[in-house]
Amino acid sequence: MPVYALDGIGMRVRCSLKPRGRRLSKMRSLELQADMPARRGAPKGRAAAYNLKNVRDQEQAMAERAYQRLFCR
Numbered sequence: 557m558p559v560y561a562l563d564g565i566g567m568r569v570r571c572s573l574k575p576r577g578r579r580l581s582k583m584r585s586l587e588l589q590a591d592m593p594a595r596r597g598a599p600k601g602r603a604a605a606y607n608l609k610n611v612r613d614q615e616q617a618m619a620e621r622a623y624q625r626l627f628c629r
Contacts, residue, residue, distance in 0.1 A: 588594070605611045
C-alpha cells in the first residue's frame with residue numbers, strides 16, 4: 557500500500573516506508589552493477605587538501621605575496 561505525503565509546494569508525492577539504509581544499499585548495488593567506481597573508506601574532510609604538496613605550495617606562495625604587499629613597500 558503506497559503512502560503519500562505533501563512536498564514543499566503542496567503536491568502529493570509517493571513515499572516509501574522502507575528503512576533509509578536499505579534504499580541506500582539498493583541504490584549502491586545498482587550503481588556498482590552500472591560500472592560506477594568503488595567508494596572505499598570514509599569521505600575526505602576539509603583538511604584533506606593540505607596533504608597535497610602542490611596545494612601547500614600554492615598557499616605558501618599566496619601568503620608570501622600577501623606579506624610582500626603588506627610589509628615590503
